[in-house]
Every structure is written in C-alpha cells, then in structure tokens.
Amino acid sequence: MTLKPLGVAALALLAERPMHPYEMYQLLLERHEDRMVKVRPGSLYHAVERLHADELVEVTGTEREGNRPERTTYALTEPGRAALRQRVTELITTPVREYPLFTHALSEAHNIPADEAAAALTTYADRLDEEIADLGSLLTAARDRGVEPTYLLAGDYLLHTTTTQRDWIRTLVTRIETKEFTWQPDHP
Template sequence: MTLKPLGVAALALLAERPMHPYEMYQLLLERHEDRMVKVRPGSLYHAVERLHADELVEVTGTEREGNRPERTTYALTEQGRTALRQRVTELLTTPVREYPLFTHALSEAHNLPAHEAVSAFTTYADHLDHEIAELGGLLDAARARGAEETYLLGGDYLLHSTTAQRDWIRTLITRIETKDFTWQPDNP
C-alpha cells in the first residue's frame, strides 16, 4: 500500500492529536496546506476511511452536537506512525517524475507567435507575483505567531520555487523581446 498525499497529510495531522475529519479539513485550510495537497471534504473522509481499513488509524469516539451529523474521532496507530515516517522518508529521498501542465505548455509554446507567447508568459508571471506576495505574507504571519521553522519547510520551498519560476519566465520574456532568444517564425 502506497500512501497518497492526502493520506500522508491526514496521518500527519493525527500525529499531532486525535481529531475528526471535518476538524482535519478545517486545519488543512487554516494552515493553507491546500496549496500542497489537493483536499476536498469528501476526499478527506474517504482517505480517512481507507486509513482506518488499513489499520493506520483507529476510532477513539463519536460525538454529536445538536442537529449536526455524528462525528467520529480518529487517532494514529503505531502502524500508522510507522507508515507515515516511511512514506515521508520515501518522498524526501526518491525523486518522482511529475508532469506539470506548465512544463507541457512550455514545450508547445513554439506553436504561438512570439508576441502571443510573451503576452501569455507575462500574464503567468503576473499571477506568480501575486502568489509570491501571498505566500510571503502567510509565512511572515506564521513566523510572527511563533511557528517553528521545521513546520514551514513546505511553504518556504513553495515560495522559493515559485520565485525561481517567476524569475526564469521574466528572463525568458526579456530574451524574446530583445531578440536574444530566437523564436521560431510565426506559423502561416
């Protein structure tokens, strides 16, 4: 069994303390971890059910508040803690070939006339500027709250890799505009 990213995130939350999936979902959003793991309430509930079926988490209780649906609280098992550590180690030590859409678009950008490509690159870089500002603000706020640096590694990496991507794109735009980069002739 290979833990998917959402399963890893759920186990990591339960390593902190027992909680129910809705609380886990809210915490992921509050910590902005939805930037690193695709999370939806339904998918998180299913991930926790799979973890329970695999005996990586256990039910510690159920509660009901008013008219709300019953909430089941889960805790990490020793088997779950071991699986979490093994998967995180695997992810940190073994590069995985990913297939990002932007890289694919770059490989096909030659199909656009240079001025259209520059316009698209500029729009993309502008979006990255906004993302960089937002990520920087989130990290600054977390540091101001006293968050330990080890908890901010993912966000810090995301900020630096996004900044590097934006800088590379802005350099490419300049190279195209100054004719330092030879663009294929416009297709007829």
Template sequence: MAGKTLTPLGIAVLALLNEGPMHPYEMYQLLMSRKEDRIVKVRPGSLYHAVDRLVENDLVREVGTEREGNRPERTTYEVTDSGRDALAARISEIVAEPIPEYPQFVLALSEIHNIDAVHAVSCVRRRIRHKLTEDAELAVIESAVTARAVPSIFYVGLRFMRAMIAGEIAWLEKFVDDIETGRIPWLTEDMASEMAARRAGHTSNNGGDLCKPK
C-alpha cells in the same frame, strides 16, 4: 497498506493525526486554515473517504464519538503505530527519490514556439503577475506564522514554495527579455520548412522508419 501506496491526502491525514486525535471535520478545518489545499487536493467527501481507507488498513483507528446539539455524531480518530511507520516511510521515499511529475507548464514551454512570439510574451507576463500575487499571499501566511512564533520546521514547505516561485519568476523574466532582444530567435516559416525538410530526409534515409538504424 505499504507506505508507498499512501495518497497525498492520506499523508496529510496521518500527519494531522500525528499531532493528536481529531475528527474529520476538524481535519478539514485545519487543512484549510493552514492553506494546505495549495499542496494537496482536499474536499470534505474525499477526506472522509481517505480516513475510511486508512481505518481499513489499520493505519488509524476510532477512539470515540461526540455530538454537539442537533449536529450529526462525529467520530474521533487517532494514528496507529503502523500509521506512523507508513507516514515516515512515505515521507522519506518522496524526499529522497525524485519521481516524474509531468508538469503541464513545462510541456507548454516546450511547445511555446507554436504560438506567435508577441502572444507568447503576453502569456508569460500574465503568468508572472499570477506568480507575484501567489507569492504575496504566501508572504502574508509566513508573516502570520512567524508572528505566532511557530517553529520554522513546520513551514519549510511554505518557504520552499516561495523559493520555487522566486526562481520561476526570475527565469521567466529572463525568457521574456531573451525573446524581445532576439537572443532566442522565434520560429519562422523558413525555419519550419527547413526542419520539415530535415525530417523528410531522415525518414527517406531510414526507409521510412524513424526507429530503424542507418
């Protein structure tokens, strides 16, 4: 399996096993305790499937099984040298080469003129409240790992998330202010009619084909 074919969950699994051998249930517990479900979609079933795929591609291997009481037998895995290489390659690629992620929020912002201005402001303020709550939760996590003297390199992703949230909140607050003060004029019926007329004229000038050069 080439590094670029690793799924986000595959990356998370390889990163965990790079810390040491463990079984899938332990991986799941660690991901949840570290709140990594905020950055990668993880379910017990999908985690086991991801491990199976990594085994098939020789990126991880079984190292033993164990059983506690009447619980089902658990298989422990470790990362292979090929797995470490694939993990490093994929991380390097993602960090170095931006790829289109097609965020739905940006799409909604691009089309926000299709709703009433008052309602738009209400929706944006609601999002700001959600983001403030999210940042407060991340702040608690950051305080906890700092108190445990966890090296900061292990939670740079968390710090990046908080920085992104802070930037989004600042932008949204400015956006609301621009709407309410009129610095961003909202779409009116007259503006919509004018735009429709321009489109009609453009279509007519191009013989009905928007892709045809004048």
C-alpha cells in the same frame, strides 16, 4: 500500499492529536496546506476510511452536537505512525517525475507567435508575483506567531521555487522581446 498525499496529510494531522475528519479539513485549510495537497471534504473522508480499513488509524470515539451529524474521532496507530515516517522518507529521498501543465505548455509554446507567448508569459509571471506576495505574507504571519521553522519548510520551498520560476520567466520574456531568443517561425 502506497500512501497518497491526502493520506499522508491526514496521518500527519493525527500524529498531532486525535481528531475527526471535518476538524482535519478545517486545519488543512487554515494552515493553507491546500496549496500542497488537493483537499475536498469528501476525498478527505474517503482517505480516512481507507486509513482505517488499513488499520493505520483507529476510532477513539463518536459524538453528536445538536442536530449535526455524528462525528467520528480517529487516532494514529503505531503502524500508522510507521507508515507516515516511511512514506515521508520515501518522498524526500526519491525524486518523482511529475507532469506539471506549465512545463507541458512551455514545450508547446512554439505553436503561438513570439509576441503572444511573451504576453502570456508576462501575465503568468504577474500572477506568480501575487502568489509570491501571498506566500510571503503567510510565512511572515506564521513566524510572527512563533511557528517553529520546521513547520514552515514547505512554505519556504514554495516561496523560493515560485520566485525562481517567476525570475526565469521574466528573463525568458526579455530574451523573446529583444530577439536574443530565436523563436520558431509560425507554422502555416
């Protein structure tokens, strides 16, 4: 069994303390982990159900508040803790070939005129500027609250990789505009 990203996120939250899936969902959003893992309430509930079926988590209680639906609280089991450690270790030691859409778009950018490509890339870089500002603000706020640096590694990584990507794109745009970069002629 290979843990998917949402399963890893759920186990990591339960390593902190027992909680119910809705609380897990709220924490993932509050911590902006939805930038790293695709999170939807339904998919999180299904992930927790799979973890329970695999005996990586266990039910510790069920409660109901007023007219709200029952909430089942889960806790991490020892096999769950071991699976979490193993999967995180695999993920940080073994590069995985990912297929990001932007890289694919770059591989096909020669299909549009150079000036259109430069304009589109400029728009993309502008949006990355917004992302960089947002990430920087989130990291600053977390540091101001005294969040331990260990918990900010992913945010720091995202900030640095996004900044590097933006810088590379801006350099490419300059090279296209100054004709330093030879663009393939338009196809008929």
